[in-house]
Amino acid sequence: MGMQLMRASSFHHHLLHPKSTFTPPAKALFGLEHVNSRSIVNIKRRNQYYGIVASSNLASPLWDSWRPEKGSAAPSLSDIIWPSAGAFAAMALLGRMDQILAPKGISMTIAPLGAVSAVLFATPSAPGARKYNMFMAQIGCAAIGVLAFFTFGPGWPARSFALAASVAFMICTRSTHPPAASLPILFIDGAKFHNLSFWYALFPGAAGCLLLCLIQEIVLYLKDNFKF
Structure with missing residues (x-):
């Protein structure tokens, strides 16, 4: 139980400080014993496809077409x-x-x-x-x-x-x-x-x-x- 708490706290520290060089182990992230690098890449691609992003500054692609074109100046x-x-x-x-x-x-x-x-x-x-x-x-x-x-x-x-x-x-x-x-x-x-x-x-x-x-x-x- 103590080991799981240590892994969880380390993982949250990594999310709050993305510049940290710490990389949590795969099974600490997913709770699986057999997660390879290809699975992690596939999960990242799926998150990007469905618009799952960490930053709140990025707008969902669904709403981009309902807004004026970015960077366009007001017409004279x-x-x-x-x-x-x-x-x-x-x-x-x-x-x-x-x-x-x-x-x-x-x-x-x-x-x-x-x-x-x-x-x-x-x-x-x-x-x-x-x-x-x-x-x-x-x-x-x-x-x-x-x-x-x-x-x-x-x-x-x-x-x-x-x-x-x-x-x-x-x-x-x-x-x-x-x-x-x-x-x-x-x-x-x-x-x-x-x-x-x-x-x-x-x-x-x-x-x-x-x-x-x-x-x-x-x-x-x-x-x-x-x-x-």
Whole structure:
């Protein structure tokens, strides 16, 4: 009994003073006679995997994604104003184009272009804002939507196939651009786009992105040269 108390006190001393060179024996730690070094390494790895840490300063990985990015500085007023102004100008120009195209029953102010605006103006350095990613995904996913509609007709089978194929297409071509995944569903559910057939791959998604890219260049220039 005395020996067990001595071992327990030595083990607690090691926990309180990690810089101590004392290393408690394996069977004093676990109460087992046959614990080898490999078992101790496996236990340490399991503790790290489940977030069991000794320091209270480390946050659990479960909550990290619910917090703002660490080390990111608060945005300046110009970092807010110029992207917002770019988004306003984009929707205003697309709305003016809608008035011109109204006799043909085509609209340029489609929801995916609103998502593209957020990506281009708010996160211009993100992978989804790369020009290759944007145009490859916009054209490819829109064409997939047309193909799915002509193959399955309107309904959930066409939507399911189109979305799955769009995700696979973006992965295979390394052109991840989340707003493009909504283009196939927009075509399948939007009767006004059906008469475009495969022209839908270029219009209005890809054509609208050209306009948004021009506005993005203006926004980036203003952010770099007119700060406040």
